[in-house]
Amino acid sequence: MGRKILFITTDQQRYDTLGVNGGTLARTPVLDRLANQGVRYERCQPTSVVCMPSRASMLTGQFPSTHGAWMNGVPLAIDAPSVAENLHDAGYATALIGKAHFEPFMDPFGRFAENSLANLGIPTIEQPWFDGRRGVHRGFDYLEFATHGVMGPLHYAKWMMANHPESLGGFYQVVDGDLNVNAAGGGDSGAPQVKYNDVPREWYHTDWVAERTIDWLNQQESSRDWFCWMSFPDPHHPWDPPKSEIGRVPWREVDLPVNYLERASEREALIDQKARHWRAWYDGTLVSNYEAPAKWVPATLTADQVREVNALNAVEVELIDEAVGRVLRCIEDKGWGDDVDVVFTTDHGEFQGDFGFLFKGPYHVDALMRLPLIWRPARVTKTAPGVVTAPVSLVSLAATFLSVAGQPAPAWVEGDALPQSDDEARTRGHDATVTEWDSSLFGVDVHVRTVLTKDHLYTEYAKGTLHEGTEGELYDLRDDPLQRVNLFSDPSLANLRATLHERLRAHEDRPGERATPGIVMAPV
């Protein structure tokens, strides 16, 4: 028997939402304890700041430009590589419970396996694998899906429809009549994607994901290793946690985020230093991507709306922390505590008021790119607790899981296993990570590449609908950790810019086989 793996993800969670990372709004004692027992990463970056490409990178260990799911709405090829297939081959029982999103949600034809197997109510289906064999879907023996709402064919929605139809109306309607991300406001402040939800806490998807995970764990034999990906849909918008819980964080008492400037002129002066699509979105003249409500203008965001969104987000984070605690208790009760590696992270961040924005898009700053990441190695390894400040990436997760399982990383994995200390990071050359953005929607193309080093965050915008191919952003993280002063045009930094440009070019020129980029099949 080897080490079991509990992989916990949330959706759209900022680094600073955890107490151990300096967060002050949400109480997160379970995750804080986990971090203090294991390795906490201070600079984890996604490969993409939207769900599908980022999640596909976790599964494949590849960048979006390699795995081919380059924007939301592009399904990951059914025979793309999957770390779960390798773990399955190594004898692991494999499960994914909660939000997958390797394939589009909007699927009236039921063409995608995630939707069709959920609709059929079956735990998995046989599909082609990367190596030419056939096997369980993407390597998972057991799949049970949830997402942010209660519509559609996924397991959680069907469970709610069948068992608690009286509570369906309590949830925020994620999309509007045009199937765009809904801009309708709610709560006390009228903030978009906010609603006070009268669903009882135990029926909310956070608790459902934890309970379904516990149920699956209870069915596993102690002698068999397992890999369980427990994937919470929160704290991604909509911000509609159970109303019974919102008193935990009274929104009127919430301090404004340090990167939200109340005076519009000061806020706009910061935005105007950045590439032009920032201001275009702020003013509502152009929404470049589907993930933000098409009918919402960021310039209308009020301080109270920022406070309320942050409060409800914190409530959702607390519910996740408590749900994780229940699952960890189950693992201890079963006597597996010493043998389980626990990895906690998210797919990307959320503006939550920074620079006057909510949601996400092609804006590569810490709000969207600095992620919580915790690895608590199994206690049998006697790994010393620590903090890694070197840049690391979610692209390293697949190789990390394989190393835990004692399996070699296959040739298709682009990221090597996570370091457990800064010394190890230095020795193994973990000194920079890259985030990609490519989107093409209704005639608007945006292409962005960003490299993060210990000291700098550097972004280049390739030629597209909004950019000439000459724009960029450069922030010195030592003097400007909030990324307010864009140094891209500073002539005295030409050499630095050239060095960082070479980093991005090396990323583009990296060796290895790339999948044919997929086709956009749906908005998300």
Place this chain on the structure above:
Amino acid sequence: MASLRHELRIAAAPDEVWAVVSRPESIPEWFPGITSCTVDGNVRVIKTAIGLEMPEEILTNDPILRRFAYRITSPVYRFHLGVIDVIELGTNDSLCVYSTTAEPDTLALIVAGGTVGALAEIKRLAEGD
């Protein structure tokens, strides 16, 4: 209003490609996710794999131009026009073009996404694989 287009080159005579797409009742054979349909005159009602029923009006079925056009009349669409053109490139060489114009824009994207799989199936059937 959004307008999208996908196309696929097919190693078959245009009449063979046209034979696949021109029978309105044949759509479950080549449009992934459409499991059945009924046809009554120029009204076709399709049923999808998740049980959704959508009524359509057939606008054009022109064997000379090799153009099949239809619109989804479900109220969720403010406008929809789907057009399949089969264009002769050579004796055993055709181009099949599937265009989708719709409002709301999002629905154009979803239906056009479906036409990608439909073109692959049309090719498979026309080429006799």
